Amino acid sequence: MASGQPLAERSASAIADTSCADVAVVILNWNGRDFLRQFLPAVLAHSAGATVLVADNASTDDSLALLRAEFPTVRVLENGANLGFCEGYNLALARLRGEFRYYVLLNSDVEVTPGWLAPQRALLEANPRIAACQPKIRQFSPDPAMRQLFEYAGAGGGYLDSLGYPFCRGRLFDTLETDTGQYDDVRPVAWATGACLLVRAEAWHALGGLEAAFFAHMEEIDFCWRLQNAGWQVWYQGSSTVFHVGGGTLHKSNPRKTYLNFRNGLALVYLNTHPAELPAVLIGRVALDWVAALRLLLQGQTADFRAVLRAHWHFMRRLSYWRKRRRQFPARLRLSERAGTYAGSLVWAYFGQGKRFFRDLRSEK
Known part of the structure; x- marks a missing residue:
């Protein structure tokens, strides 16, 4: 197992630079009005310096009306059709090319926490070979005990077995671990979750974004694998934590x-x-x-x-x-x-x- 020691390339100046003005936090939305109302306030409160955007996949609920009425500072990108996760993000980020150094692909059903973004950006600033990273992902729940469990989509960092089956530290199939600090490290991984993915804009555009033919599911794993084949690295930043509802679009039993x-x-x-x-x-x-x-x-x-x-x-x-x-x-x-x-x-x-x-x-x- 690779050690989780600090990066050799990490410099004091890079870690001290916690400005996120070059980060676009992009939330893809399709009929997610309730999630936006519930989770967008924390994103705005805890993403100081970053620009928060919602890319809307032609929602038929009143998501856009909600954004205009309650979140007028949020920039909205209208895709015009339900393009799925992959093309929805591809189109939205193509419009942002040249504006930002980093993008965050953030699910609408994710609750962010104070200080969630700066450690991830600092990680990529410290090592130009790192193209993407994710934070620790735990379950969103009103039950405090459930909030201590890792969540399926990413948990403590994504791995692959010899046949390409994806799994995570903290989650093997239906077995979820309780977070006791065992994955508070910083380390390279096989893939970072699309539920909360910080990616270098340069790398995103060089690879053409997500594979459109996937539509949804495993697209971030393919993207991260392509990144590694192209010479980039993908990391996990365990000092940053978010909470994920999961199954917001398709339940695992569907x-x-x-x-x-x-x-x-x-x-x-x-x-x-x-x-x-x-x-x-x-x-x-x-x-x-x-x-x-x-x-x-x-x-x-x-x-x-x-x-x-x-x-x-x-x-x-x-x-x-x-x-x-x-x-x-x-x-x-x-x-x-x-x-x-x-x-x-x-x-x-x-x-x-x-x-x-x-x-x-x-x-x-």
């Missing part, structure tokens, strides 16, 4: 989410795995996906079973497109060269060996 996760999961490994490792990884991934599909069928979740079948079929139908994208962004890093990787199979470790916590995984880096 077959549509099952479809997106399985389709995008295949695309993720196809696009980003090193050529020498791709055949074995893809075969292993397809095999385990079929095991998961059969498990869903045996559990009576027929809609989710069919969603997995559709996901594989639609991935194959667009194979020529994925090939083109793979050529455009070459997969240069082997498993042993990637930060935030577990050299084994997370599925086997969790279901076969009963390993429920990140600390039980012995071959991560």
Whole structure:
């Protein structure tokens, strides 16, 4: 495991510079009026110096009326249609090109805390090789005990196993850890969550933003993997904390989410795995996906079973497109060269060996 010691490149002047005037905090919204009313005040209160914007995906509720009436200082970018997470952000940030040095992709259902932004910006200021980072993500809840739990979308930093399955420190499948300070470090990871992603504008535009064909789910993992293949780094900043509701658009039990996760999961490994490792990884991934599909069928979740079948079929139908994208962004890093990787199979470790916590995984880096 890589150590969480301070960055060698970190300088006293960089850490002292906590100004966020070069940061755009961009909240993508689609019919999220209630989330905006609930969480936007804290974003405005705790993001001193930064510019807060809402990119609206043609909401049909009164989100825009709410923003005009209650948050007149918030800049609004209207996309004109529901473009999904990927294209919604791609279009919004394209309009901001040249205005800001850093962007924060912030979900509308995230509660930020005092001092959440400056440590993340300081991290990127201290090391120009870091293109993106995330804070610690805990569950939003009125229950104080629940607020101590890590949240699915990012937790203590994103990792990948040998077959490209994503997981987090603090969350393996349905097992969530309580935050006791075990992930208060600062370290490189495989991916940073799209729920609260600080990214260098230069890197964002160099890679063309998020993969539009993903629409939603795993798009930030693909983006972070592409960043690493291009020579950038992705980090976790454990001294910054936010709270995430989660499932604000699609609940994890929704077959549509099952479809997106399985389709995008295949695309993720196809696009980003090193050529020498791709055949074995893809075969292993397809095999385990079929095991998961059969498990869903045996559990009576027929809609989710069919969603997995559709996901594989639609991935194959667009194979020529994925090939083109793979050529455009070459997969240069082997498993042993990637930060935030577990050299084994997370599925086997969790279901076969009963390993429920990140600390039980012995071959991560």
